[in-house]
Amino acid sequence: RKEVEQDPGPFNVPEGATVAFNCTYSNSASQSFFWYRQDCRKEPKLLMSVYSSGNEDGRFTAQLNRASQYISLLIRDSKLSDSATYLCVVTLSGGYQKVTFGIGTKLQVIP
Amino acid sequence: SQTIHQWPATLVQPVGSPLSLECTVEGTSNPNLYWYRQAAGRGLQLLFYSVGIGQISSEVPQNLSASRPQDRQFILSSKKLLLSDSGFYLCAWSQDSEQFFGPGTRLTVL
Numbered sequence: 001r002k003e004v005e006q007d008p009g010p011f012n013v014p015e016g017a018t019v020a021f022n023c024t025y026s027n028s029a030s031q032s033f034f035w036y037r038q039d040c041r042k043e044p045k046l047l048m049s050v051y052s053s054g055n056e057d058g059r060f061t062a063q064l065n066r067a068s069q070y071i072s073l074l075i076r077d078s079k080l081s082d083s084a085t086y087l088c089v090v091t092l093s094g095g096y097q098k099v100t101f102g103i104g105t106k107l108q109v110i111p
Numbered sequence: 112s113q114t115i116h117q118w119p120a121t122l123v124q125p126v127g128s129p130l131s132l133e134c135t136v137e138g139t140s141n142p143n144l145y146w147y148r149q150a151a152g153r154g155l156q157l158l159f160y161s162v163g164i165g166q167i168s169s170e171v172p173q174n175l176s177a178s179r180p181q182d183r184q185f186i187l188s189s190k191k192l193l194l195s196d197s198g199f200y201l202c203a204w205s206q207d208s209e210q211f212f213g214p215g216t217r218l219t220v221l
Contacts, residue, residue, distance in 0.1 A: 032208035043201055043212035044155070087155070091208045099145075099210055103154035 001026050004090050006102035014110050017078050021105045023088030024070045032091035033064055035073050037084045038104060044087055047073075078109045113138035117202050117213035124220055130175075130189040132216050134202030137183065142204040144185040146177055149199040161185060192220045 006023045013019045025033075033050035048055060050062040050071045061074040071090075075082055088102035114137045124130060136142055146158040157170045159177035167177050174193060178186045185202055197220045202213040 034209065041199075041217070043215050046209055046211065049209070089210075093208070099157070099205075101147075101155040 003027060003100045004088055004102040006088050006105050008103055008105060010106040010108050012108045012110055013078055015078055015080060017109075018074065018076045019078055019107060020075075021073045021086055021088075021107075022070055023072070023102050023105075024068075025088075025090045025100075026069070027090070027092060028066075028069060030069075030090045030092050032093070033071050034089040034091070035060075035062055035071075036087040036089055036101075038087055039084050044101075047086070075107075078107075080109050080111060083107055083109045113204070113211065115202060115204055115211060115213040117200075117216055119216060120214065121217045122219070124192050124218065126194055126220055127191050130187070130192050130196070130218070132187040132200055132202075132218075134185040134187075134213055135183055136185075136204045139183070139204065139206060141182060142206055144179065145203040145205070145210065146185065146187050147201040147203065149201060151198070155201070159187070194220050196220050 004025050011019055035047040036044040037047045038044040048057050048062050050064045052064050054063045059076045063072045085104040085106045087104045090100050092098040116135050118133055144161045147155045148158055149155050159167055159169055161167050161179045164179055164182055175189050197218055200216045203210040
């Protein structure tokens with residue numbers, strides 16, 4: 001089983017739609033969780049951290065379910081500019097932060 | 112604020128040639144530094160990480176090596192490139208849990 005699993009997509013959604021991505025992780029000792037966004041041929045950029053209580057940043061909402069070991073990202077009112085690959089990231093702290101990236105889910109917002 | 116630089120941005124090298132990619136971080140001290148490779152259509156693969164000067168750990172056996180001669184400098188090297196070394200090489204730094212990436216080097220080995 002992969003440490004972090006994501007559906008690679010692509011998810012093709014019309015502008016204005018709501019879209020949700022899930023990501024599962026295998027190590028129950030994982031401590032920190034993030035969503036990154038990667039545009040084509042660019043570096044990943046931190047989108048938001050994910051907390052058990054859930055967190056929201058504008059149109060984006062992230063949730064963590066420790067019992068089921070998954071995190072989610074909800075995007076409301078999709079914009080063309082949201083088209084990108086969304087990477088799920090799980091961190092396990094030790095001597096350094098062991099960081100594992102999912103393969104990413106590709107989102108294409110269609111006019 | 113912190114910034115991270117990588118160069119070159121793109122590189123085309125023949126098989127068997129050497130490689131040196133450089134990464135520098137500004138605006139922070141004693142960061143954890145990372146080298147990743149992203150092959151076409153694949154996820155990020157951690158190659159090396161460093162928690163301090165001269166301290167390098169390798170995640171994947173390969174023909175690449177890394178060095179950290181200064182606190183904010185991280186170098187990825189190879190003596191002889193393979194075709195399979197082609198990819199997008201990303202340097203990242205962290206102090207807490209979040210990682211911040213440089214702009215990357217796109218390497219094509221022919």
